[in-house]
Amino acid sequence: MKVTLKVWRQQSPNSAGRFETYPTPDLNPNMSFLEMLDVVNDDLTRQGKEPIAFAHDCREGICGTCGLSINGRPHGEGRGTATCQLYMRHFTEGQTITIEPFRAGPFPVLQDLIVDRSAFDRIMQKGGFVSVRTGSCQDANALPVAKPAAELAMDAAACIGCGACVASCKNASAMLFVSAKVSQLGLLPQGQPERHRRVLAMVAQMDREGFGNCTVTGSCEEACPKNISLAFIARMNRDYAVALLKGE
Amino acid sequence: MNLIGRLFCSSVGKKLIMAATGLGLVLFVFGHMVGNLQVFLGPEAINRYAELLHFSPELLWVVRLGMLTLIGLHIWAAFQVSAENRVARPVGYDGSPAPVETTYASRTMLMSGLIVAAFVIYHLLHYTVRVEAINFTGRSFADLKELSEAGVERHDVFKMVILGFSKPLVSLFYVVGVGLLSLHLSHGLRAMFQSLGLLTHRCGPLIRKLAPVLAWVLFLGYVSIPLAVMLGFGKEALN
Amino acid sequence: MKLDSKIPAGPLEQKWARHIAENRLVAPNNKRKYHIVVVGTGLAGASAAATLSELGYRVTAICFHDTARRAHSIAAQGGINAAKNYQNDGDSVWRLFYDTVKGGDFRAREANVHRLAQVSSGIIDQCVGQGVPFAREYGGLLANRSFGGAQVSRTFYARGQTGQQLLLGAYSALSKQVGAGAITMLPNTEMLDLVVVDGQAKGIVARNLNTGKLERIAADAVVLATGGYGNVFNLSTYARNSNATAIWRAHRRGAGFANPCFTQIHPTCIPVSGDYQSKLTLMSESLRNDGRCWVPKREGDKRRPQEIPEAERDYYLERMYPAFGNLAPRDIASRAAKRVCDEKRGVGESGLGVYLDFSDAINRLGLETIKERYGNLFDIYHEITDEDAYGTPMRIFPAVHYTMGGLWVDYNLMSTIPGLFVLGEANFSDHGANRLGASALMQGLADGYFVIPNTICGYLATQKPGSCPSADGEEFQAAEADVTARIERLLGVRGKRTITDFHKALGRLLWENCGMARKRANLEKAIREIPGLREEFWQDVNVPGEAGNLNQSLERAGRVADFLELAELMCRDALAREESCGCHFREEYEEAGECKRNDQDFAHAAVWEWQGEDKAPVRHTEPLAYEFVKMATRSYK
């Protein structure tokens, strides 16, 4: 099969970007979307053109590196999958596919389809942890955790930090990402001592990074490759309200 | 201090303000709807109800100022949040016009809210301040009086409402206003519960279904009055 | 090259405690005078950086990923072993130690493995303390599962995302320290050379991958935790960007490289479907609990699986290993699959695949049970291959999965260059010739959380506080000049062939000659051909773009260039090891298709010393003395 790509090209963070259109060589429908880009890139290289820069690593939906917007959808069509888990058979012969970087103010474009998501790290550094020192923990089974709470915490912990929630949100809000971490630790006994401090600090940093506010439009949940639930945002809002009243 | 600072300056704090004020406003519109529906019980019921509301001017003004604060805070927060959101997302996607899976209501909250505000101003001038020039009936609503059973003179709200809605364009504006309010709330209710932290894994699914139902109830409840008047309800009172 | 393993004397159980007690320490107020650079933030690196900084050392951590949380460790699925004996099923430090040594086919160092088993329990405590959401029982206590190569349930897991959760735990510890200003974190930064001053590792040269700027980082000690090098094969289950550059550059600066040929091949991966393929996906080994492996009996039988009658199927694992059947260990199952494919009985378009058939299990247990057990795996399989494995058998094939080889380290995890420490998959230490499932995560975290903080002090105590050289020193400038020259050389070729081309060619060559089964003639052929390919690379590769900005082609080219050198060393190592052990299967040394170890001549780690380009490396050995366990023959018949 063959498709036409309309790709965002941008040399560097400060240069202006533009769309370029490329025909693809003959593709195998069993190719992954990223493999298709590999093939196109090799083709471009052979023609003496610069290959399209895109971020990727594990190629199995767990590292959170890959992230393209395909026809306006972060990670493309289909629920619960990252870009690297998208296969060409979901496209039709001759289709024009628009590929853009994740769009959000706090995610500046570095080159072509690569954006800078370091804002997430800075949010995590403000409180996305339990302050334990190595070697100082009690025996693991001294802290029982009810199975439902543990399962819910794992649902939240599954977030791969890809940023698709931000990219899909019309407000570029990072609430889904932040709430996933806040909820994971808030659900577990280990996270209790710092529960209030954590949510206040992480939200403050999230604001400082320039992410928007959640207006509950739900795109994030739809785009999330790990099906992180909006209910975690509600949880975080409640935690925040309680933290406001109780203080740190 | 921390509390006030965080509440008014953080993203989540502003949303809490919006939701809390929204809750106040929602309670009012539901209460007001129930009050208004007494129109269908005849002049005595609704006029007595209005009399009751005006029983204590001090209390009335406290409530009015409270409402004014609510709406003021609500609008302030709405503008803040919307402005921040616009800055956070300067560029849209070429590949698709609307963000994934969003509803029309959710994308137009600021607009629907502002039109509702305009409607409320008109409505206050219409029925509360009773400015004659804007009711298009040529009669002063302020002068509509009747005697209660106890023989005290009181304002004839029943007649005012029937008279007011006898003008089709005025009724139409009410329908539009209430329609937009319901649109605002079809998303706003869900958002409110989310912002207040109630849309959790357990109650979330139920509330999500309930929000649009409540919005419809509101719409039908309010619209039934101008509609009924248009269809001839209460005509005899005008003679 | 001197190979002193520095194993403490005394009974096995007391070695580690004694070593900690007797090792030299650094006084608390002096710790901040030492600067340590940690390269890599996978399980090993992130845990090490966090712990060292908690102790008070000044730490700089770098990784080539855009954030520390993306390291390849994130992809580990199955679980992590620990000798907690929570199941009361007879587990103990000794048993975990013994299983690991035996699993490694008696090619690992006893003392290291025993220490690993000893600290394993603390890892789980640590991770739970951090909020890692391990699977739990209804009573709220931790759940365990069993894993290959063990008769006890000692594997802790977090759904199918154990590596992810452990890495996020380590990343959170790292974030805590970065947030506190105690660690300087440099993501998007790739180490391109090691700087050795007066015979000691004193820093690195790294490239900022976003800006292209080269950075010189001086330190009192350098810690490499840069992961495995399985991508030398091009196709593997590794993350696409995993590479050997850091350890290879260190090797070229004098660090001994141990057992480079020890490569683990995982039996249950989705087979290659075409030349465009970039990555092989691992399917959990647990599938073999209910699936049966078979191929057609007849050579070149191209019928659809449903059309092949029972009598014409060869359930080869059940036939060859009646006792273990489809549950034979990884290396054995992998080789058996290769053997039947070599006999031209492989299935699928390429002929490189075997069936993993669930129809019996579905008939026996019902579709629902199978769906419940493996639903998500079947979904992944469907997504990738567009085939429905409930209706037609899955196709699987072995794929490169882990490298036991790596830089040689002593008991302190220090390489042959003083001051250069190597942790995690990047070192060679604990798995011998074959790694058991769920042990890599354990080793990475053991190294980072518990071993390095207690060993690095011994070295630092020999360095004067504040003696860290300036990054402007001549060695640093020289190293940077080397790096610049190499980058310019890569960009200067402007040839015709793509980097992908070379990587694929190298991968094919290595897979065919130094893959699951090796033999002298093939290895010699590969050793002859690799230098040719390397030469061609430097003459004809096309690396577009410039050095002064983000340039993914340049990144890849540098990595492939290093693979082209490493591959040759792997073949040399495989050739020199004239025995079969664990994952290293030499066709000349077998007994009824099984590994035939030669403990007489090869009970040692082979450590290679770089001699310069175009010079053959020199092979040294570290004898492996088994004082506490008896070397036995692994048998799974």
Ligand SMILES: Cc1cc2nc3c(=O)[nH]c(=O)nc-3n(C[C@H](O)[C@H](O)[C@H](O)COP(=O)(O)OP(=O)(O)OC[C@H]3O[C@@H](n4cnc5c(N)ncnc54)[C@H](O)[C@@H]3O)c2cc1C
């Ligand atoms: C699919 C799969 C499943 C697995 N499942 C399991 C399992 O269930 N149980 C188990 O125990 N093991 C498993 N393993 C093995 C295990 O995941 C790895 O061996 C282990 O995670 C390696 O950790 P590490 O910290 O040593 O290296 P990595 O996690 O590979 O980290 C390497 C780090 O070094 C950095 N780096 C590398 N080179 C440079 C450079 N030149 N400059 C700067 N930074 C650099 C990278 O950015 C990265 O941060 C699995 C492996 C695979 C492939």
Ligand code: HEM
């Ligand atoms: C007068 C002008 C008004 C404006 C400009 C306005 C604007 C907004 C905006 C922008 C939002 C945010 C939307 C979102 O979170 O998705 C909002 C939310 C809401 N509004 Fe209004 N609104 C107005 C009036 C009203 C009125 C009259 C009511 C009630 C009767 C109301 C009830 C709500 C509720 C309940 C919410 C949800 C709060 C939340 O998001 O948590 N609003 N409004």
Ligand code: HEM
């Ligand atoms: C068909 C619909 C409606 C009818 C018939 C109606 C009727 C009235 C009447 C009669 C009054 C005056 C009461 C008095 O002063 O005696 C009033 C006041 C008021 N109405 Fe409505 N109303 C309607 C819809 C709405 C809506 C949709 C809103 C809000 C969004 C609203 C908000 C108000 C407010 C704020 C007041 C002023 C209360 C006060 O402070 O005195 N009304 N309404």
Ligand code: SF4
């Ligand atoms: S919440 Fe979902 S979309 Fe957002 S970063 Fe996490 S995994 Fe990605």
Ligand code: F3S
């Ligand atoms: S899309 Fe955005 S508005 Fe909220 S629900 Fe998700 S963060």
Ligand code: FES
């Ligand atoms: S490349 Fe890792 S999630 Fe897609």
